[in-house]
Amino acid sequence: MWGLPLFPPQASTLAPQVDALFFFLVGVSVFFSLLIAGLIVYFAIKYHRRSEDEVTEAVHEPVALELTWTVVPLGLAMVMYVWGASVFFTAVRPPRDALDVYVVGKQWMWKFQHTDGQREINDLHVPLGRSVRLTMTSEDVIHSFFVPAFRVKQDVLPGRYTTTWFNATKAGTYHLFCAEYCGTVHSGMIGHVIVMEPTEYESWLGTGAIGGSLASAGEKLFQDLGCSTCHTGQANARGPNLQGLFGRSVTLEGGSSLVADESYIRESVLEPRAKIVAGYLPIMPTYQGLVTEEQLVTLVAYLKSLARPSS
Amino acid sequence: MADHAAAVAHQFDDAEQQREAATLGMWIFLATEVMLFGGMLTAYTVYRFLYARGFAEGSRQLDLWLGSINTVVLITSSLTMAIGVHGAQVGRRRLLVTSLLLTILLGVTFLSIKGVEYAHKFEEGLVPGVDFTYTGPEAPHVALFILLYFMLTGVHALHMVIGIGAVSVVAYLGWRGRFGPAYHTPVELVGLYWHFVDIVWIFLLPLLYLLRH
Amino acid sequence: MTSPAVTLAPVPQEHYLNVDYGVRSWLLTTDHKRVGLLYLIGITGAFFLGGFFAVLIRLELLTPQGDLVQAETYNKLFTMHGVIMVFFFLIPSIPAVLGNFMLPLMIGARDVAFPRLNLLSWYLYMAGAIFVSTVVVTGGVDTGWTFYTPYSTMSSTSHVIPTALGIFIVGFSSILTGLNFIVTIHRMRAPGLTWFRLPLFVWSLYATSLIQVLGTPVLSIVILLLGVERLLHVGIFDPALGGDPVLFQHLFWFYSHPAVYIMILPGMGVISELVTCFARKNIFGYRFVAFSSLGIAVLGFLVWGHHMFVAGQSVYAAMVFSLLSYLVAIPSAIKVFNWTATLHRGSISYQTPMLYVFGFIGLFTIGGLTGLFLACIGLDIHVTDTYFVVAHFHYIMVGGMVMAYLGGIHYWWPKITGRLYPEGISKLAALTIFLGFNLTFFPQFILGYLGMPRRYHVYPDEFQVLNVMSTAGASILGIGYLLPMIYLVWSLWYGEVAGPNPWRATGLEWQTPSPPPRDNFTTTPIVTTGPYEYSRPRGEHG
Secondary structure, three states, rough: OOOOOOOOOOOOHHHHHHHHHHHHHHHEEEEEEHHHHHHHHHHHHOOOOOOOOOOOOOOOOOOOHHHHHHHHHHHHHHHHHHHHHHHHHHHHHHOOOOEEEEEEOOOOEEEEOOOOEEEEOEEEEEOOOEEEEEEEEOOOOOEEEHHHOOOOOEEEEEOOOOEEEEEOOOEEEEEEEEEEEEEEEEEEOOEEEEEOOOOHHHHHOOOOOOOOOOHHHHHHHHHHHHHHHHOOOOOOOOOOOOOOOOOEEEEEOOOOOOEOOHHHHHHHOOOOOOOOOOOOOOOOOOOOOOHHHHHHHHHHHHHHHOOOOOO | OOOOOOOOOOOOOHHHHHHHHHHHHHHHHHHHHHHHHHHHHHHHHHHHOOHHHHHHHHHHOHHHHHHHHHHHHHHHHHHHHHHHHHHHHHHHHHHHHHHHHHHHHHHHHHHHHHHHHEEEHHHOEOOOEEOOOOOOOOHHHHHHHHHHHHHHHHHHHHHHHHHHHHHHHHHHHOOOOOOOOEEEEEHHHHHHHHHHHHHHHHHHHHHHHHHHH | OOOOOOOOOOOOOOOOOOOOOOOHHHHHHOOOHHHHHHHHHHHHHHHHHHHHHHHHHHHHOOOOOOOOOOOOHHHHHHHHHHHHHHHHHOOOOHHHHHHHHHHHHHHOOOOOOHHHHHHHHHHHHHHHHHHHHHHHOOOOOOOOOOOOOOOHHHHHOOOHHHHHHHHHHHHHHHHHHHHHHHHHHHHHHOOOOHHHHHHHHHHHHHHHHHHHHHHHHHHHHHHHHHHHHHOOOOOOOOOOOOOHHHHHHHHHHHHHHHHHHHHOOHHHHHHHHHHHHHHOOOOHHHHHHHHOOOOOOOHHOHHHHOOOOOOOOHHHHHHHHHHHHHHHHHHHHHHHHHHHHHHOOOOOOOHHHHHHHHHHHHHHHHHHHHHHHHHHHHHHEEEEEOOOOHHHHHHHHHHHHHHHHHHHHHHHHHHHHOOOOOOOHHHHHHHHHHHHHHHHHHHHHHHHHOOEOOOOOOOOOHHHHHHHHHHHHHHHHHHHHHHHHHHHHHHHHHHOOOOOOOOOOOOOHHOOOOOOOOOOOOOOOOOOOOOOOEEOOOOOOO
């Protein structure tokens, strides 16, 4: 309307859900704002002081009224809470079959790595209608990955992975912003998410992956860094068998256990002594300073690609 | 020796109101101190859980003997402080002044031993950010531990210095015959502060020195 | 207590302003009223300095490009705007100016419990202000008022440590004022002044003081840790050195969320005073309003994680903080309903303080309701770190607190100065402020939902129209704020002489001359009734 946008495009499966919640809150807010404003105007006019000697009469203050206007807002608030929490659960739980894209943020650009090796800077191409899961980290300070059209935002932290996901529902080009102040060019750390029809996306994929897929790059790095000398996969190897590790439960020294995910793999490479697998010695050297975040992503992709051991 | 009732400040109606206000004020101030140390202890505790091994190793770099001696020194100083308060309450000026001087002496002893500990850290190259030569796989977490050790005990030591100053002032006024059964509020309140600083140390000792395995 | 008729009594012979002359009598004063005025000077200076930075920000945002100032300068502008407005204007404002002046008067005391500590609080405020002012003139700081690590400790090349030091020092000013007020309220009430006869402004100052006293020390520690990390390059919060940047956020917001309640509770207290006086009616639901202040103070300590829903904390933490954030909204809603109900069957005057009441209730309602959007985790993902948040907190802090502050200044101006402000132009100023405010900040809700992030120096072209509207509003708002500066100063010489009780208000502060004598009351008042006995009891006539 006259080039004045008032509402962002709805371009993801999450967007309509967030917008429905938004409109509910807008409705409640408009109702109460008009109610209070209306009452104030009405009372101010109706009870305008008519003479200096006017005296008011004390009113009865029913506790029932106080309780009503405590309980009713509380009830509305609980509706907002539960509804908001359910949308939140959707927003933070990527579907299992999501396409993986790895994101490294740094002052002041976004670097993307697709699993088949495509690398992009600031502009991210994704297919329409498929869930895309972003695994993200920062090389320096805290950033935040924000695509208003998808209603998606997640802080990107140095030293760990954070994840978010979306399923784009409308082809087009959408704003990508950094949403956590990160220094001088914070407002220049922007780009686009370009949503393509599936066939277009396929042909785009074919155009530029130099150096093979992420997993194959990771496999090469695995050899080059000497990981395979200890992680041989044999029974008495110095390091645990990594075949099929990803997604498996791992028992640690001390009895606790966890499910191996991207963060576990990253931490094990950079801080191997943080979590020792039960039955193994703490002898793995650290690769801190020897691998970049982008190289770590290739290792993660490689390990993810290792099938479960046949037994 | 007669003690004079406190001069009642103009905003108060009587001495009792003045005393009650001062006491409440001191308790609230101590509550702020709980939050102050609590904030730092929260950060310490979070990292203690995250980096248990490194923190245990860092704890082993501290001198448990000196820490224990200091604990005895500080607890004894609380005893002498309490005796001093009692002396003020019953009007025994010599007991009051002697006890407070002993408290000061013990406080200075505590700080001296702390100074020795700090000096050792400098000699051993265990001062993060300034001179840290410790190596080993846990070194970064040891550095964090020792940094938090310096900050916790440093802020505590600063409170000790202020406390010694306050006790000195009260000791001087006590020597001048200011306190007795009718008026001894400053002695009580300084005593409260002193005991609080002691209690903080009781928390610091096990958290810093004793969790070394 | 009966309300005396308005008299044009001459200004009393001797009062707190003329009992003593000379710079020393001010800089060494232990009179809470003079301390309040000393703060007024500092607060006003801070407001206009912070406001100047806001003007520059809004001018830059007239165009999508960064054509007024460089990016680094812009980052310093919004940082210093935030630091100055939060720590040197809003947090002290009502407590240190109106609270200091009115609290002892309202409880029938001669002064606060610790007058010299009160003066020390002011010196600490000024010391902190000097540090920050020095930073302003020597190159500024660009971390955002939130100082997130590792940017603030490892990346920023601006004057972080002097700023941190200034905030550290002013924090102690806040703690000591809170301590002073708590002891004063507990121990120095006049005979017969029980807790439930206290004016609601006193209840709000009490709740605010609790937060100041318990929350600020945590800020002190986190600033200390920040400074140590930056100075010594050690890894407390920097992950490259083994630290956790999210831990910084937890520690920072543990104070800074309760701090926002420091920045609204006193305003709510003022509104309770104004609405009763200018509707000439007892407050509806006194106990509910009183306890809601305490409820906000307590619950306010439990919700800090709602600033961190997308920061990387666990889903379960987010759930808990969202629930608690909804709970903390309820006491504020209760207050709004009770204020509105107070108007029912009132005798409502349209004098300027009442205009500020109307503005406050409307704007605070909108601001508070938009807080519900932010507490809603599914929705917050989209709007956090956008202009939606900026609009929300400005509705509360400017539409709410600043309007309450101005309302209080106008209401108590006759008591403080012995003069009345000019009613005509003050109404115009109030209206200008209301209209300018809405034009400035309402478009920002839309900008936020559209996706314009905070702290952006340049922005996509399609956001320009809304930004231009916002800047236009800011110009009007600026004029609105300048007017009181001018006419309030004018009134010191040419304003009508006020007399002890120009508003025919209840309240002990109106039972003494305007301006009050040095020790407030010639004899200590004895209280036998509640604070707002305006109305004729039900059933009585004539």
